[in-house]
Amino acid sequence: MMRPSSSRPLRHALAQPSALRPLPRTSRSLHSTCYRLNGHRASLEGSSTVNADEIAHFSRLSSLWWDETGEFGMLHKMNPVRMQFIKEKLLEIRREETDDDVEEGTVLRGLDVLDVGCGGGLLSESLARMGATTLGIDASESNIAIASLHASADPSLDITSAALSASSSHLYPGVKGKGRLVYENTSVENLLARRGPASFDVVCFMEVLEHVDNPRAFLDSCAQLVKPGGHLFLSTIARNPLSYFLTIFTAEKLLRFVEPGTHTYSKYVNPSEIISYFQTYRSPLSTAVRSAGTPWIGRVANGVPARVEAETRGIIYVPWNGEWRLSPRGEGWSEWCNYLFWVRRPKE
Amino acid sequence: MLVTTQRLTAKTIRKHLSRSAARQYASSSNVEHSDVVIVGGGPAGLALAGALGSSKVVQESMRVTLIEAGDLSKTKAWQLPPDAFSNRVSSITNASQQFLRNIGAWSYVDETRTGPVEEMQVWDGVSGARITFSAAEMSLGGQTVSELSRLTENLNLQRALLRKLEESSSVEVVDKVKVESITTDDREGSPWPLLHLSDGRVIRARLLVGADGFNSPVRTYAGIQSYGWAYDTHGIVATLFHAPRSPFMTPNTVAYQRFLPTGPIAFLPISETASTMVWSTKPHLANALKAVQPSVLVDMVNAAFRLPEVSMRYLHDRLIEAHNGGTPITSEQLREEILFREHSHSIDTHSALSSLSAAAEAGIPPEGSESYPPLVKSIQPGTVASFPLRFSHADSYVGEGKGSRTVLIGDAAHTVHPLAGQGLNLGLADAEALAKCIHDSASRGGDIGSYTSLMPYSRARYFENHKMMSAVDKLHKLYSTTAMPIVWARSVGLEVANELDTLKAALMVSAGSHRLDRTPGSIGVGLAASTLENVAKSISDAQVVGQVASGVVQSGLQQLFRTLSSRR
Structure with missing residues (x-):
């Protein structure tokens, strides 16, 4: 069966119910609920880019997150490619800046990483295994529950989700390479309000942007959370007839590979749109730095940003291999459907 | 595919979580964790352990355990006088040898006890038609090879792998211990295998590897059926x-x-x-x-x-x-x-x-x-x-559902007629592919026991093994007959084969004498095996044609070989 290159849409829910409402710069609500066994109900009414319908959709599917041959199979297959891209870019920049030989396996070790819209925790677990101190957030309470439950079964993950933290760390002798992992049922706006800007070395939001109602506002919140010199990674779907054909017509309508209604064509974002967003985006004034920052993307030639500032790379599903492939740099046509994007916050 | 959405509310999950946390405390006294548990200390299992032990990523992030019921110290101390040999000898192909070199095990093989094969002569016992392969003619991939394969006692190889494993701190070798039962620990809805050992230990495995031979208990646990027959x-x-x-x-x-x-x-x-x-x-x-x-x-x-x-x-x-x-x-x-x-x-x-x-x-x-x-x-x-000789092939190499986090290698996955000397080589190729798959997944932070992580192994090996196995099976059947039209046809087959460089090169690859690289255009086992299949098929067609004028068959065969050589 031809599996079209639609990602299994992760609907992490991040958009407001009434679209087009402008995003407030400061979040109004502080309702972020750390997932606990004794359980608080998450309340996200006050947050701004979370879309209630999207949350409902993904909450309904939440128990299927870890069925690798089911609904989210394509996403499981996509995960290694995302990790590859994240590792490659971090390594490239690290090597650019130090003369020391940086080992590939250690590039994420000790970094503070935020995974926005973590869903069942596919990416978060991988990040934590690579040694990153990982925070996965999702607006769906049941996603967070599923993610915590799954991670607690894995002794290589040090999941500090309230009561479990005590047990999992010394449970099994001989466990190596633990990564710290925390899940939280909150929105990115709430997190920003609580933790303040410049809190993370790496912020990721994979297959999330196409599910939010106000992408500019969402991008803004995510970008604020990045430390100077830190990295922002995202993956999403470009908006053009091909991507409509593959992700909506073929995947949803024809093959029913993805539940109809998963994708909304108008919410797709083109690489050029993200690039131009970051060409004008400057980090807001902070107390430490008096002057406004420089734009995140300063140099663009023929629509391609400088390699050390930002990069887009297409990812293509190869049905006969049953794998996603990260396209080589400069293969522009490959970005016509699913693509990854990386940008770095200037050091200032 | 209709998905039945099992609605897990946050509340029920929380209940489940606290229950499982309690259970974890209860069982924490004796349950150990291991990332890769290999059951079986035969050549394939040892080679996998050796390959994992030589991977830096694995060393840093994983614990590997190999469990063998027999006494491996005997194998480690195995010694025979120089003029006596064990009766279990395998033809180690250049590809397998290269893999063993890469993982640092070949240097422990006592080469004085091995024999290079520089030429192979194969002939039809009924008609006398003969083909000859020699290493001197081999120049695949632009590289000349000095030998087609190297005959090595299995014990010589196993001893080498054990010595290599002694160096590796990330691999624990447990011998004289049986796996008494394998149960499922599925507290979080994702089943993890629990191995209960005869020495009382209980190991929870992220990935359970069945290298436990034809009657594989791991395969049984995984619920994987095996297809085949006894010859x-x-x-x-x-x-x-x-x-x-x-x-x-x-x-x-x-x-x-x-x-x-x-x-x-x-x-x-x-x-x-x-x-x-x-x-x-x-x-x-x-x-x-x-x-x-x-x-x-x-x-x-x-x-x-x-x-x-x-x-x-x-x-x-x-x-x-x-x-x-x-x-x-x-x-x-x-x-x-x-x-x-x-x-x-x-x-x-x-x-x-x-x-x-x-x-x-x-x-x-x-x-x-x-x-x-x-x-x-x-x-x-x-x-x-x-x-006894048998043909068997597991329906799948990777367990699913209840039997998740399991994978099969070597004889647990397949057994093959020994006529091409491929049994052990297929097992070593499995070990190499699985080690690579584990390495790749681990270096991207993947869960190496997950179905998605193991798929590349399955894709790399299943069809390759199947092609080789069925080609060997067909050769066996083809040569088991004395019916004249078939004997005649296969003799023509062999003699024509002798004249055709392409076919011969392909056949030599099938004998595993050249390292496979995945570059397009290189002749791989695939072509070799399909060539054999085609020869076999054309000959079974010849059986049907039987009495029909021989010229028809002959031109058919010629056409076949022309096609094969032009395919190059």
């Missing part, structure tokens, strides 16, 4: 002693295989004066051959490589008759029979075809000596053994 054939192995080759001939580096209707007999050189035999034959013949005196078996082996097929059939009958009569045939009786048959075929007692040649090793050897293995003089005591 009506047993393989007899023995270590043969013979005089060194005369200085006028190439040294003992030629492997010989004759296809008899009862099954192929192979002569595999391991030193200048010793070789191993693998004789596949009908079970009742195998029993009779095992029961006779060693000197009788010696003459039978010599005859099996030389005497015309019709006379071999006669000797088989005599042997069975005497065996069933309770008075096994004596050496004198057999020699008399052989002499008589040779005489009636007008085989001169001094020719290369004579099994009882008086022409000693001294002097110039008779013409055609290089077409036959050296005359066997004796058999190393205690090395005659036999085993």
Whole structure:
């Protein structure tokens, strides 16, 4: 069966119910609920880019997150490619800046990483295994529950989700390479309000942007959370007839590979749109730095940003291999459907 | 596919979580964690452990445990005098050797006990049609190779792998311990295998590897079915002693295989004066051959490589008759029979075809000596053994559902007829592919026990193994017949094959003599195997055509070979 290159849409829910409402710069609500066994109900009414319908959709599917041959199979297959891209870019920049030989396996070790819209925790677990101190957030309470439950079964993950933290760390002798992992049922706006800007070395939001109602506002919140010199990674779907054909017509309508209604064509974002967003985006004034920052993307030639500032790379599903492939740099046509994007916050 | 959405509310999950947390405390006293648990300390399991032990990523982030019921310290201390050999010998292909070098195990192999194969001679026992492969003709991938493969005692290889493993701190080798049961720990809805060992330990495995042979308990646990059948054939192995080759001939580096209707007999050189035999034959013949005196078996082996097929059939009958009569045939009786048959075929007692040649090793050897293995003089005591041959292939290499986090390698995944000497090589290739798959997944932070992480292994090996296995199976069946049209067709097949570089190169690859690289355009096992399949198919077609004018078949075959060579 031809599996079209639609990602299994992760609907992490991040958009407001009434679209087009402008995003407030400061979040109004502080309702972020750390997932606990004794359980608080998450309340996200006050947050701004979370879309209630999207949350409902993904909450309904939440128990299927870890069925690798089911609904989210394509996403499981996509995960290694995302990790590859994240590792490659971090390594490239690290090597650019130090003369020391940086080992590939250690590039994420000790970094503070935020995974926005973590869903069942596919990416978060991988990040934590690579040694990153990982925070996965999702607006769906049941996603967070599923993610915590799954991670607690894995002794290589040090999941500090309230009561479990005590047990999992010394449970099994001989466990190596633990990564710290925390899940939280909150929105990115709430997190920003609580933790303040410049809190993370790496912020990721994979297959999330196409599910939010106000992408500019969402991008803004995510970008604020990045430390100077830190990295922002995202993956999403470009908006053009091909991507409509593959992700909506073929995947949803024809093959029913993805539940109809998963994708909304108008919410797709083109690489050029993200690039131009970051060409004008400057980090807001902070107390430490008096002057406004420089734009995140300063140099663009023929629509391609400088390699050390930002990069887009297409990812293509190869049905006969049953794998996603990260396209080589400069293969522009490959970005016509699913693509990854990386940008770095200037050091200032 | 309709997805039944099992609605797990946050509340029920929380309940579940606290319950499982309580259970974790209860069981934490004796449950250990291991990332990779390999069950079975045979060559494939040891090679996987060795490959994992040599990967830096694995060393840093994982714990690997190998469990073997037998006593591995005996294997580690295994020693034989230089002129004695174990009867289990495998043809290690260049590809397998390269893999063993890469993981640092080959340097522990005692090379003085191994025999290079520089040439292979294969012939049809009925028609005499013959093909020859030699390393000198090999220049695939622009690289010349000095040997087609290297005959190595399995114990020599296992000892090397064990010594290599001693260096590795990330691999724990547990021997003399049985896996008593495997249960499922599915507290979070994702099942993890729990191994209960005979020494009381309980290990929770992220990934459970079945390297536990044909009757794999891991395969049973994983709920994976295996498809196959037993051939009506047993393989007899023995270590043969013979005089060194005369200085006028190439040294003992030629492997010989004759296809008899009862099954192929192979002569595999391991030193200048010793070789191993693998004789596949009908079970009742195998029993009779095992029961006779060693000197009788010696003459039978010599005859099996030389005497015309019709006379071999006669000797088989005599042997069975005497065996069933309770008075096994004596050496004198057999020699008399052989002499008589040779005489009636007008085989001169001094020719290369004579099994009882008086022409000693001294002097110039008779013409055609290089077409036959050296005359066997004796058999190393205690090395005659036999085993049933079977074809089996697991439906899948990776467990799903209840049997998640399991994977099969080596004989647990597949068993194959030994005629191409591929069994062990397929197992080593599995180990190499699985180690790579684990390495790749781990270096991207993946869960190496997950289905998605294991898929690349399955994709890399399943179809490759299947092609090789079915090609070998077809060859076995093809040569088990004496029906004239088929014998004729296959002889043409073999002789035409001798003329065709492409086909030969492909066949040599199928014998595993060249390292496979995945670059397009290189001849891989795939082409080789499909070539064999095509030959086999065209010949079974020939069976149907049967009486039809031979020209039709011939042109069909020619066309086939043209297609094959132009495919290059």
